[in-house]
Amino acid sequence: MDDIWSKGIWDLMTRIFPDDNNGRRIILTSRPKEVAELADPDSNPPGLSLLNSDNSWKLLHDQVFGSQHVCPPELENVGKKIAQKCQGLPLALLVVAGHLSKISRTRECWDDVAKRISKIVASEPDKCLGVLGMSYSYLRDHLKACFLYMGVFPEDFEVQIRRLIQLWVAEGFLRNERLKSLEEAGKECLEDLIGRNLIMVRRISSFHVPSTIKLQNLEGLSDLSISCCTKELFSGIPNLKRLKIHGAWAECTTDMIFQTLNSVSCLNQLEILKIICSRKLYAHRLPSKYALPISLKMLTLCCTYLPWEDMANIVMLPNLLALKIKDNGFDGDAWRLSDEEIFNQLKFLLIHRTNMKRWEAAVLTSPSCNA
Known part of the structure; x- marks a missing residue:
């Protein structure tokens, strides 16, 4: 049995497969050590050690080139460097190997990968x-x-x-x-x-x-409850670059959303922010002022029902490249942009499912923006 996460699950399994002394055994894997110790209190559960340098390179090599082929000599040193930077973690090695398999097999491309191991691993969140x-x-x-x-x-x-x-x-x-x-x-x-x-x-x-x-540097956090979003929490993880916040219907009050937008201001390295609420309708609220991190490059707001006047807080972000407004991320009949409100770097704008009826803007952004 693979990947048993809690003691409760193991207790349930022991009821289904009781020990009736017939010689049969169950092999299980678990990340929490306490689960493995519960399964057999009299033994010391064996742990999986990290791969050494040779085995790390072998795994990376075989995934990229296959066991029957040889790595080109000009890529061997940088390949071993990449494998070493994965720090013996098989999952990280597999993710990086998958990336290497899709790019050009040149020294320049592989040198670039060696500099971006953390970002490449983080780009595969499901793994x-x-x-x-x-x-x-x-x-x-x-x-x-x-x-x-x-x-x-x-x-x-x-x-x-x-x-x-x-x-x-x-x-x-x-x-x-x-x-x-x-x-x-x-x-x-x-x-x-x-x-x-x-x-x-x-x-x-x-x-x-x-x-x-x-x-290991915590650069990404996904599915964080909106009720947990405080400046006290975020001040403890200042290196965060990617943040995805979810809120249930009962949590996504007007005050809670405003508090969340204010609390992320201390994340000076944040590049990607997604706030997704589960609500259908809100009472109109008054415009507010808040300071989002100027490092933001991608912003997604879904079901947040912000007034269009709050867009003034977002227009001023100097590095924003992509803005996605989904399912009434902003609420109201009209979005008006003054002559002074211009997205300087915006390349992509998505407005999906909105009650907006009128959009007034002298200039939105540079001609390269896809809206």
């Missing part, structure tokens, strides 16, 4: 980030806060465990439980995150206890 998202969704609330806080550190940064726990304590992320100090609670949280393969252990002390951990 790598999808697995990360599943691990994240099963975390308890205080563990989510501890995990997201790691976004304050640069990519591949090594942090002392003692320092990290002290920072968690200072932020108030840890629960104060009976008979446990906050430091002990922090160690348990860390062990939980390591057990779920969300953190990589870099060094082990002489007492066989992790001493430093290696942090």
Whole structure:
């Protein structure tokens, strides 16, 4: 059985397949270590180690060229460099190999890939980030806060465990439980995150206890609930570049949407923002002022029912290339753009399912915009 995510699922399976001493066995895989330990408390579940440099290159090579073919000599060194940057993660190697298979086999193209490993891996959310998202969704609330806080550190940064726990304590992320100090609670949280393969252990002390951990830079976050969107949360993950926010009908109040738009202002590296609400109709609200990150390149608003006057907050974004307004992302009969309101860099504009009846604009943007 592959990919058992929770203790509850395993408890259910044991009822379906009881141990009746007939010699049969069930082999299972799980990301949370606690599930594997529950399945057989008397054994130490074997973990899958990361691939070494040779095996990483072999996997990448065979996926790109096939086991019966040889990599051209001029691509071998940069290919090994690319494999090394995947840090022994098979999923990352497979995603990068798929990308390499689609581009020209030239040194220049492969050098470019070596510089953009993180972005290439993030471009396949259903593969790598999808697995990360599943691990994240099963975390308890205080563990989510501890995990997201790691976004304050640069990519591949090594942090002392003692320092990290002290920072968690200072932020108030840890629960104060009976008979446990906050430091002990922090160690348990860390062990939980390591057990779920969300953190990589870099060094082990002489007492066989992790001493430093290696942090992967959190650049993308998908399906974040709109009720969780606060400046306190986003200030802990300043390196975020891609953000997708979902809101249920009961959550997407006028005040909540306004709070969300204000809260993302601290994400100075954010390039892609999607806000998708599940609602059919809203009362008209007054125009508001908010400062979206000037780094934004792509913005999607769906069912947010903003007044068209709020477009003044978006027109001023200097790097915006694509704007998608879906299912009454903006609400009202008319969109009026003054002579001063011009999209300087916009290349693509989509307005889909709107109650707008009149669009008044002297100049929208440069002639290269596809509207």
